[in-house]
Amino acid sequence: xxxxxxxxxxxxxxxLLDPELKRAMGKAKGxxxxxxxxxxxxxxxxxxxRQAAREIKEHTLHNLDFYLERYExxxxxxxxxxxxxxxxxxxxxxxxxxxRNAGAKRVTKGKSMVGEEMGIxxxxxxxxxxxxxxxxxEYIIQLAKEPPSHIIAPAVHKTKDQITDLFHAHHxxxxxxxxxxxxxxxxxxxxxVLREKFLSAEVGITGANFLIAETGSSIIxxxxxxxxxxxxxxxxxxxxxxxxxxVPTLEDVSTILRLLARSATGQEMSVYTTLSxxxxxxxxxxxxxxxxxxxxxxxxxQMLGNEFHEMLRCIRCGACMNxxxxxxxxxxxxxxxxxxxxxxxxxxxxxxGLDKSFDLPNACTLNGRCKEVCPMSIPLPDMLRKLRQxxxxxxxxxxxxxxxxGLWAYFAKRPRLYQLATRLGMAVLGSLGKRRGRFRRxxxxxxxxxxxxxxxxxGVTFQTAFRKRGSQK
Amino acid sequence: xxxxxxxxxxxxxxxxxxxxxxxxxxTAVLDARLENPRANVKPAVDGEVVQQxxxxxxxxxxxxxxxxxxxxxxxxxxxxxxQNALSPELVVAPDPLLEDIPWSNRxxxxxxxxxxxxxxxxxxxxAGIAETxxxxxxxxxxxxxTLNFLPEDHIVVLKVERIVTHMEDxxxxxxxxxxxxxxxxxxxxxxxxxxxxxxxxxxxxxxxxRLRVILVG
Ligand code: SF4
Numbered sequence: 001x002x003x004x005x006x007x008x009x010x011x012x013x014x015x016l017l018d019p020e021l022k023r024a025m026g027k028a029k030g031x032x033x034x035x036x037x038x039x040x041x042x043x044x045x046x047x048x049x050r051q052a053a054r055e056i057k058e059h060t061l062h063n064l065d066f067y068l069e070r071y072e073x074x075x076x077x078x079x080x081x082x083x084x085x086x087x088x089x090x091x092x093x094x095x096x097x098x099x100r101n102a103g104a105k106r107v108t109k110g111k112s113m114v115g116e117e118m119g120i121x122x123x124x125x126x127x128x129x130x131x132x133x134x135x136x137x138e139y140i141i142q143l144a145k146e147p148p149s150h151i152i153a154p155a156v157h158k159t160k161d162q163i164t165d166l167f168h169a170h171h172x173x174x175x176x177x178x179x180x181x182x183x184x185x186x187x188x189x190x191x192x193v194l195r196e197k198f199l200s201a202e203v204g205i206t207g208a209n210f211l212i213a214e215t216g217s218s219i220i221x222x223x224x225x226x227x228x229x230x231x232x233x234x235x236x237x238x239x240x241x242x243x244x245x246x247v248p249t250l251e252d253v254s255t256i257l258r259l260l261a262r263s264a265t266g267q268e269m270s271v272y273t274t275l276s277x278x279x280x281x282x283x284x285x286x287x288x289x290x291x292x293x294x295x296x297x298x299x300x301x302q303m304l305g306n307e308f309h310e311m312l313r314c315i316r317c318g319a320c321m322n323x324x325x326x327x328x329x330x331x332x333x334x335x336x337x338x339x340x341x342x343x344x345x346x347x348x349x350x351x352x353g354l355d356k357s358f359d360l361p362n363a364c365t366l367n368g369r370c371k372e373v374c375p376m377s378i379p380l381p382d383m384l385r386k387l388r389q390x391x392x393x394x395x396x397x398x399x400x401x402x403x404x405x406g407l408w409a410y411f412a413k414r415p416r417l418y419q420l421a422t423r424l425g426m427a428v429l430g431s432l433g434k435r436r437g438r439f440r441r442x443x444x445x446x447x448x449x450x451x452x453x454x455x456x457x458x459g460v461t462f463q464t465a466f467r468k469r470g471s472q473k
Numbered sequence: 474x475x476x477x478x479x480x481x482x483x484x485x486x487x488x489x490x491x492x493x494x495x496x497x498x499x500t501a502v503l504d505a506r507l508e509n510p511r512a513n514v515k516p517a518v519d520g521e522v523v524q525q526x527x528x529x530x531x532x533x534x535x536x537x538x539x540x541x542x543x544x545x546x547x548x549x550x551x552x553x554x555x556q557n558a559l560s561p562e563l564v565v566a567p568d569p570l571l572e573d574i575p576w577s578n579r580x581x582x583x584x585x586x587x588x589x590x591x592x593x594x595x596x597x598x599x600a601g602i603a604e605t606x607x608x609x610x611x612x613x614x615x616x617x618x619t620l621n622f623l624p625e626d627h628i629v630v631l632k633v634e635r636i637v638t639h640m641e642d643x644x645x646x647x648x649x650x651x652x653x654x655x656x657x658x659x660x661x662x663x664x665x666x667x668x669x670x671x672x673x674x675x676x677x678x679x680x681x682x683r684l685r686v687i688l689v690g
Contacts, residue, residue, distance in 0.1 A: 024671070027671055028671075028672050032672075043516060044516075045515075045516040045517070048514045049513075049516075052513040052514045056513070063495065063499075063503055064489070065482050065485045065486055065489070065494065065495070066494070066495050066500060066503055067503075069482075078653075078654065083475070083477075084475055084477040084478035084480075084481050086477050086480050086484070134679065135669070136667045136669040136670070137667075140669065153668070155669055155670075156672075159671065160671050183671070183673045183675050187667060187670065187675045187677070188677075190678075191678065191679060195589060195679075198679075199589045213507060214507050214510065215654045216654075217654060217658075223665070223667060223668070223678070224665055224666070224667045224678035225622050225678060225679040225680025225681075226678070226679040228618070228621070228622045228659070228680065229622055229679055231657075232618045232619055232657070233619070243485075248503075248506060248507055248510075249506075249507060249510035250510060250644040251510040251512045251513060251641050251644065252510075252513065254512070254513075254639075254640040254644070255513040255514060257640070258514075258516065265668070267662075268529070268604075268605045268662075269607055269662040270662070271533075271661065271664070271665060271666060271680075272659065272660070272661060272662075273607075273660040273662075274657065274658070274660070275657065275658040275660075276656065276657055277654040277655070277656060280612075280656050281612075281613070281655075281656055283613065283614035284612060284613065284614060284617070284656055285567075285585065285586040285614065285617040286586040286587075286612075286617045286619045287612060287618060287656050287657065295481070297481045297484065301481060301487075301488050303488075304485060304488035304489065305487065305488025305489065306488075
């Protein structure tokens, strides 16, 4: 997918003024947070599981080449094929080739963030295939021609009325001419339309929540059952997965599964957790005749060796964005690429370049909620801070900010001068603002005063007050 | 071996400060970890496992009816059909366990994989997991996977002795009873649902609208 992360400032400014978005996001937020809270509170072992999950992932990442090779071998011995891709371009070519060989026309898709990374829908369309998203949220945004705005609830930004309009516009061609306005009817209509697509597709593409080295299985976790119809009905099943998705054994995956649904939706288990291992067996009455896995690197091996390697523990649960005040205000689209919220603000710069997404690490209040709720204990705020620093080192920070910081550094390194300057500054501001007690506007501080008043300083500087307290003891 | 494969593996090894694959002495240890999988943290499951299984399953809106013997399954299926005003047409998995059921001759029964417009399927579960009220179903000649997803009503027959405490216990049984992994393992916890329209939960998204478990024993 083409990144528009460099437009974060404009896009978030527009998003903040969108009343529909505000309504939709307001509805979602409380639910996600409360449901997670309840699920975590109900499981005394949550912290222990979190610790174990972290160790499993670290162990695997530390021996990633080994586990990928063992995984590959297990897939092959189950009759499946593994394809490796360093770039999204390579991955797209592999998938198109498989679809061509299958003589496909229609390709159903389960939700896949890696699929979004590689922009597989656009590629399939351009090559003359008909890609059909089957997760309800993904289907809605496919009709709206929009990217997902949340990694587990892709249409969270849409209101029911907007969905009614979309269905009315797109479903009349199937003879469904009534406007469906209530949730059950909306879901039913999607079921009817998509059922036909499931049954006629030649290829089904799913993502993978996990790959298991022990058995060569890929796992998908869903609630709707769309992923299962996608990986069972067509002749060919293609799995797309990042190389960091592998875990050693079924026992290891069990540990992480206990964290995933609770962190994402507050469920103990999602409705369907499905392990697919190779193509259908000789004696099977259904299932795909071919099973392919496309393993995508796309910058992950780079991350493995640098200070961001902990990001590879991410299981894409979405908890960090559900608890992020910035995400809650601007929505997922403002982030401009596949991954929004805190995890996106780390991943996007690493995958598409910091120079093209410079504002993302700054779109953070460093309140630390994301790190607190992350089931894989990923230090997101620390990483965002490091990216800010990188940006500064690469001279990506705007000139004004650099100049101001430089000036501050000059004074900060000279304590006497600093004290004198702050005392002087406070005295001047204090007496200027004495009458009203605050400033409506200040030169060079428009960024602050455009949206709110600046209180005029009262009393003495912090340092003077601090010294005074010390001497009172 | 594709060039991309070699490139990805080389990048990984460089990132891990290595020049080549792990030494044999190390891979031996890792292989041992793969061959003797160990459970990590297993949450405590309070109370009796069958009770726990039933209450967890009900909490995710799976309907359960318990019968004493296989002879009673036919009756339980009939009750489900009547309750939901469904016609007595069943697609039953060609599973030996289900062959033994003395089906009422009221039913029209077919034994095959599912089609797009089937209404009711009956399949047998490999295991039930008490921890979360989860059913484990395996694909195979006797249990086509489509029966778990296409019909509107999915009826699952589970023998009480197949209920285990944790997910890990189900894996242990799988390794013991099957020579290799089936093509598909379905862990099913409740009927299909979605919350994609304004976070409102709606059951019957793409999979079965109703999940009915008949617990035998
Ligand atoms: S960073 Fe953590 S909280 Fe965010 S999606 Fe990944 S695992 Fe979940």
